[in-house]
Amino acid sequence: xxxxxxxxxxxxxxxxxxxxDTWDASMAELPLITxxxxxxxxxxxxxxxxxxxxxxxxxxxxxxxxxFTPQQGNEYSFTQRTYKLGFSITEEFREDxxxxxxxDYFRIQAAxxxxxxxxxxxxxxxxxxxxxxxxxxxxxxxxxxAQPLAGGGTTSNHIATNxxxxxxxxxxxxxxxxxxxxxxxxxxxxxxxxxxHASANWGQGRRLTQSTTTTxxxxxxxxxxxxxLGAYNIVPHFSPYLSDANAFFVMADEAPVVLYxxxxxxxxxxxxxxxxxxxxxxxxxxWISGPLTWRTIAGSPGA
Numbered sequence: 001x002x003x004x005x006x007x008x009x010x011x012x013x014x015x016x017x018x019x020x021d022t023w024d025a026s027m028a029e030l031p032l033i034t035x036x037x038x039x040x041x042x043x044x045x046x047x048x049x050x051x052x053x054x055x056x057x058x059x060x061x062x063x064x065x066x067x068f069t070p071q072q073g074n075e076y077s078f079t080q081r082t083y084k085l086g087f088s089i090t091e092e093f094r095e096d097x098x099x100x101x102x103x104d105y106f107r108i109q110a111a112x113x114x115x116x117x118x119x120x121x122x123x124x125x126x127x128x129x130x131x132x133x134x135x136x137x138x139x140x141x142x143x144x145x146a147q148p149l150a151g152g153g154t155t156s157n158h159i160a161t162n163x164x165x166x167x168x169x170x171x172x173x174x175x176x177x178x179x180x181x182x183x184x185x186x187x188x189x190x191x192x193x194x195x196x197h198a199s200a201n202w203g204q205g206r207r208l209t210q211s212t213t214t215t216x217x218x219x220x221x222x223x224x225x226x227x228x229l230g231a232y233n234i235v236p237h238f239s240p241y242l243s244d245a246n247a248f249f250v251m252a253d254e255a256p257v258v259l260y261x262x263x264x265x266x267x268x269x270x271x272x273x274x275x276x277x278x279x280x281x282x283x284x285x286x287w288i289s290g291p292l293t294w295r296t297i298a299g300s301p302g303a
Contacts, residue, residue, distance in 0.1 A: 019106040019267060026114035032194060032237050034121050034259045034289065042080050044260050044288070048073040050150040054185040073150050073183050076136040078288045080262045085112060086282040094279055105281065113265060113283060122241035124257045124291055125196065125249065129158065129301045135291045142256060142291045143249070143299040150183035159300040165201055165248040167215045169300055170208055170229060173250040176298035188295055190252040192232045197248035198239070205236035205248075246302020256297040262286035 030036060050073040057066045087105050094102065127133040128142040135142055146154040157176050163169040173192075180190045197205050207215055214225040234250070263286040271280045 015103045015106045016267070018103050019110045022107045022110035023114055023265060026111060027117065029237070029239070030118075030121070030259070032235075032255070033125070033196070033239075034255050034257045035292065036259045036261065038264075039260045039262055042262070044078045044080075045075065047075040048183055050183045052151075052184065054151070071150075074138045076290070076292060078136065078258075078260055078290050080260070080286050080288050082284070082286045083113070083116060084282065084284045085109060086280055088273070089279045089281065091277045091279065109281065109283060113285065117259070117287070117289075118241055121257060121259065121289055122239060124289065125247075126241075126243045128249070128291075128297075128299055129247070135294070137291065137293065140294075142294055143297065143301075144294065147294050149181070149185060151185055155179070155181060157294050157298040159298070162303055163300055164246055164303045165197060165204055165208070165300070167208055167227065167229065170195065170248070170250060173248075173298040173300065174229070174232070177250050177252060177296075180295040180298075182295070190296055192234055192250050193253045194251040195234050195236045195248065196239075196242070196251055197236070198242040198245045200245040201248070202236075202238040205238055209234045209236045244301065247299065248302070249297050249299040251298075252296040254296050256291055256293050256295075257289060258292040259287060259289045262288075 050071045052068045052071065059066070087109055089102070089105060124142065131141050134140055138148060140147055143158045145156045145158045145160070147157060148154050157180065159169060159172050159176070163172075177190045177192050180188050182188050195205055195209055208227075209229060211227045212230055214227050216225070263284065265283060265285045268282045268284070271282075272278070273280060
């Protein structure tokens with residue numbers, strides 16, 4: 001008689017690391033595309049503070065202090081969602097496992113949960129230029145040529161003329177990111193650190209960020225000219241989850257998308273169906289994600 005039949009629970013303990021190893025490996029890229037935060041709230045709310053002034057007034061000697069009353073600015077709200085997934089394995093399958101497939105059940109279950117998280121996160125970038133999916137924060141798309149400022153006027157984190165990913169267009173996004181301001185118009189000193197794009201352009205992304213000489217040879221630039229993007233340690237990151245092969249983004253260290261974990265991924269102890277004696281393996285998580293700010297990203301949808 002096989003060891004699984006003698007000690008059925010040992011099967012679960014043996015393959016538990018398979019589940020978590022798959023989950024951890026699949027989620028390793030998340031710090032590049034999202035801020036992960038834990039929360040105890042069903043609804044996560046927040047807002048920015050508007051000081052109402054961008055520079056300190058000059059006063060004469062002995063003059064009075066000019067006082068301002070900060071106001072609550074744009075708000076955001078995220079309501080938690082619950083995700084559940086279960087696999088059922090027959091009693092005989094557990095006992096025999098003729099094709100050594102039980103471990104694949106655990107691996108696939110973790111991969112499906114990770115795929116759900118990543119698909120949702122990357123979808124915010126896929127919708128970054130779509131006015132049909134505005135941010136909760138200020139009702140504009142995540143990358144817009146008209147991000148409203150509380151003090152009046154607008155600013156942009158969307159390239160002025162849509163262009164494909166080249167040295168010139170990435171430089172333009174770097175400028176937009178560096179020029180980011182808060183609601184009062186104070187520069188917030190964003191430093192470009194990531195170039196996010198589709199997997200179709202993985203080679204171009206590496207050339208643009210890792211080359212020391214310009215990639216614009218033959219278009220008026222000397223072959224010995226430097227690649228100005230080398231001024232920043234920009235890391236190229238490509239993903240098949242980005243649906244538009246032409247879209248690309250320059251981002252700061254802090255990603256614009258937030259992921260709030262209400263209940264992290266939980267793998268329940270297996271249960272047995274009283275009628276069929278099948279073993280049920282269930283997992284559950286509660287989380288929500290969404291764009292939190294436009295100030296740490298600048299993008300182009302491509303030409």
